[in-house]
Amino acid sequence: MSATESTETLKRTPLYDLHLEMGAKMVPFAGYEMPVQYPMGILTEHQHTRSGAGLFDVSHMGQIKLRGESYAQVAAALERLCPADFLGLAPGQQRYSFFTNNAGGILDDLMVTRAGNGDDRDYLIMVVNAAGKEQDLSHLQANLNNRCEVEPMFDRALLALQGPRAGAVMEKIAPESVTMKFMTGRPLNVGGTECFVTRSGYTGEDGFEISVAHDQVDNVARKLLGDMEVKPIGLGARDSLRLEAGLCLYGNDITETTTPVEASLVWAIQKRRREQGGFPGAGIVQRQLAEGATRKRVGILPEGKAPARAHTEIANEHGEVVGEVTSGGFGPTIGGPVAMGYVRSDLAAIGTKLQLMVRGKALPAKVAAMPFVPHRYHR
Amino acid sequence: MSEVRYSQEHEWVKLEGDTATIGITHYAQEQLGDVVFVDLPEVGKKVEKGKELATVESVKAASEVYAPLSGEVVEVNSTLSETPATVNEDALGAGWFAKLKVSDKSQFGSLMDEAAYKKYVEGLH
Numbered sequence: 001m002s003a004t005e006s007t008e009t010l011k012r013t014p015l016y017d018l019h020l021e022m023g024a025k026m027v028p029f030a031g032y033e034m035p036v037q038y039p040m041g042i043l044t045e046h047q048h049t050r051s052g053a054g055l056f057d058v059s060h061m062g063q064i065k066l067r068g069e070s071y072a073q074v075a076a077a078l079e080r081l082c083p084a085d086f087l088g089l090a091p092g093q094q095r096y097s098f099f100t101n102n103a104g105g106i107l108d109d110l111m112v113t114r115a116g117n118g119d120d121r122d123y124l125i126m127v128v129n130a131a132g133k134e135q136d137l138s139h140l141q142a143n144l145n146n147r148c149e150v151e152p153m154f155d156r157a158l159l160a161l162q163g164p165r166a167g168a169v170m171e172k173i174a175p176e177s178v179t180m181k182f183m184t185g186r187p188l189n190v191g192g193t194e195c196f197v198t199r200s201g202y203t204g205e206d207g208f209e210i211s212v213a214h215d216q217v218d219n220v221a222r223k224l225l226g227d228m229e230v231k232p233i234g235l236g237a238r239d240s241l242r243l244e245a246g247l248c249l250y251g252n253d254i255t256e257t258t259t260p261v262e263a264s265l266v267w268a269i270q271k272r273r274r275e276q277g278g279f280p281g282a283g284i285v286q287r288q289l290a291e292g293a294t295r296k297r298v299g300i301l302p303e304g305k306a307p308a309r310a311h312t313e314i315a316n317e318h319g320e321v322v323g324e325v326t327s328g329g330f331g332p333t334i335g336g337p338v339a340m341g342y343v344r345s346d347l348a349a350i351g352t353k354l355q356l357m358v359r360g361k362a363l364p365a366k367v368a369a370m371p372f373v374p375h376r377y378h379r
Numbered sequence: 380m381s382e383v384r385y386s387q388e389h390e391w392v393k394l395e396g397d398t399a400t401i402g403i404t405h406y407a408q409e410q411l412g413d414v415v416f417v418d419l420p421e422v423g424k425k426v427e428k429g430k431e432l433a434t435v436e437s438v439k440a441a442s443e444v445y446a447p448l449s450g451e452v453v454e455v456n457s458t459l460s461e462t463p464a465t466v467n468e469d470a471l472g473a474g475w476f477a478k479l480k481v482s483d484k485s486q487f488g489s490l491m492d493e494a495a496y497k498k499y500v501e502g503l504h
Contacts, residue, residue, distance in 0.1 A: 042438040043413040236412070236439050305416050305460065307436050330415040330438050337416075359418065359434060 013059035014157050014214045015221055022225075022232050029235055030130035032060040037234040045237035046332040049203055050373070053165040054233035055224050059157035062133025063211060064126050064140065068148035071114070071122040077147035078112070078124060081139070083260065083279040085270035091118030094183040094198050096268050099139060104259040104281030104288070107139065108132040109250050111209075113185040113198055125185070125196065127158065127209070129250050157217035162207035162241075165229045167378060170208055173223055177208065182377040191223040199378060202238065204245025204371055206378040243338055244331045246299060246370030252310055253297060253326040253340060261288035262342065264297045295323060296348040299370035300339040306358055307337040308365070313357040314343055322347055325356065333373045340370065383471075384487060385496035386447040391471060394487050399448050402475040403435065403466065406500050411437040414466040419455040420477060426450065428486055433476050435466065448486045450479030 010033040019026065024035035035057065037045060048054055068074040075086035084097035093114055099107040108129055116122030128136045133154070140150045161170065170177040173191035177199075180186065185198035193216045201207035212220050224230050239249070248254045254263045259281070266274075266289065273279065277286055302308055312325040328339030339356070347354065350369050355362040381395045389407035393400045408414065418434040426432050432446040455477045459465060466474040481487070491499060 036439070037412060041413050043415075046438070240438055306418060307416055307441070309441060330436065332438065 013057055014217050015057045018218060018221060030060055034060060035234040037236045038232050042236035043332050045233045046240050048231050049163045049233055049237060049241055050333050053161060053163040053169045053230045055230050056160040056233050056238055058160050060130035061158055062128040063153040063156045064137060065123060065151040065153055066148050067123040067151060070120045074124055074148045077144045081143055083269040083273045085272050089114040091122060092184045092186055094185050094200055100279055100281045101256055102280050104284035105256040106254045106258055107256060108136050109254060111200060115185060155214050156211050157214050159210040159221055160201050160207060161224060162201045162203040162205050164205060166207040169227050169229055182379045190220055193220050202247055203241040204373055204375045206376055240329060240332055243327050243329060244333055244373040245375060249327055259285055259288060261285060262293045262295050292345055294345055295342045296345050297340060297342050298348050299368040299372060300341055300365050301368040302337040302356055302363055302365040304363055305336060306363055308339050308356040308358050314341055315355040315357060316347060317353050331372055338372045384490035384492055386490055388445050390444060390447045392447045392490060397481045399479045399481050400475050401477050403444060403470055405470045408467050408470040411442060413438055414463045417459040417463050420452045422452050422455060424452045444476060447490055448479060448481050449483055450481040452477050453480050454478040
């Protein structure tokens with residue numbers, strides 16, 4: 001047995017004390033001291049999020065506002081850096097996207113919401129990964145500052161309430177939340193506190209992400225946790241939940257060297273952008289859209305019980321190395337190992353037999369459809 | 380007559396004659412969290428003290444279990460493949476990993492006794 005983690009100067013979210021109070025086990029993650037699990041344990045936390053409602057502190061993530069003279073100006077500015085259609089966003093609508101580089105690789109992935117009063121003064125609010133937030137901010141400032149205002153909101157905390165009971169729980173303290181559909185956002189009073197709420201998440205379940213000022217987040221979190229149906233959930237279960245939902249983890253499943261086509265994220269590049277391009281690396285992405293990429297991100301189900309972790313080599317039936325696992329572990333809802341990774345495109349069809357090289361043994365596996373656990377969004 | 384001793388890597392060893400039963404400690408299972416898979420060695424495998432004996436996987440990660448003594452694997456706890464959570468529920472009993480025919484019993488004496496291990500774990504906090 002061996003496991004050690006060094007603690008350098010780590011930042012804390014405003015809920016640090018609450019995590020300790022709830023008995024969290026804290027670990028370093030993306031420069032923050034974050035709860036990996038609470039006394040309930042990762043398996044139970046995972047199951048609770050699939051059956052009830054779980055509360056996650058994701059305040060380490062970065063929130064950035066883009067504001068300009070008109071909504072069209074702001075949307076057009078962000079389209080220079082991301083391949084999503086922001087001009088076509090309806091008021092209150094949210095969209096998943098990513099920053100690309102000149103090689104078509106992914107610099108970070110993000111959620112973008114059109115906020116405001118539904119007129120031409122609307123603006124965009126984005127949520128980016130914790131590890132990339134400073135770089136993302138510099139990237140936006142360097143490339144968009146003369147086109148729109150780039151406003152970091154790093155004094156905003158973020159909570160995620162996820163699970164089939166999330167809607168019922170929110171309704172009790174924020175009655176207006178009932179009208180919200182998946183991938184929309186709006187300002188919302190949550191138990192007496194003004195928040196900006198989107199109906200989205202990273203678990204495959206229905207749920208909300210609640211953006212709130214640092215000095216108010218403790219109130220909102222305690223109010224939600226006061227509901228018998230809500231339990232605190234750590235980063236451990238967050239990872240197993242998103243893996244079962246087939247969702248990418250930046251740094252593992254998508255990186256600067258993976259394109260959206262290779263990453264099977266073409267659905268996040270809307271038609272107009274596929275045709276017109278106009279984002280970094282568009283030429284490469286358009287060529288891959290037309291001709292196909294040489295590798296593809298796929299879901300993988302190992303046949304036995306041994307989990308195949310990130311960096312596990314993937315071989316074809318003849319033992320030839322054809323790719324690598326980028327995320328893998330035990331899926332509590334599946335009750336067995338699940339993984340995703342990149343394979344040669346000719347081996348990406350569902351049902352293709354593969355071998356996973358785990359501790360020197362070749363374990364049989366198959367390409368499988370994702371999500372492994374069906375999404376249950378509130379559409 | 381049997382005695383239980385402990386390694387710095389949080390394995391326990393119960394020696395009966397020249398057969399050593401090996402598992403991980405209560406502290407180790409707590410640190411790991413929910414165990415979801417145990418990769419056990421083959422019977423007949425010769426292992427050296429301090430080298431990998433088995434792998435235990437929690438939801439989070441895979442961790443190596445090292446052989447606290449040198450010897451030959453004579454039996455493994457195959458029930459763990461069906462119910463790996465036994466490691467969490469009864470680490471010091473039904474959650475044992477493997478039995479070794481020990482090649483050098485003097486290695487046992489260099490492991491910690493219960494009082495020393497308890498002190499060692501307290502020192503880790």
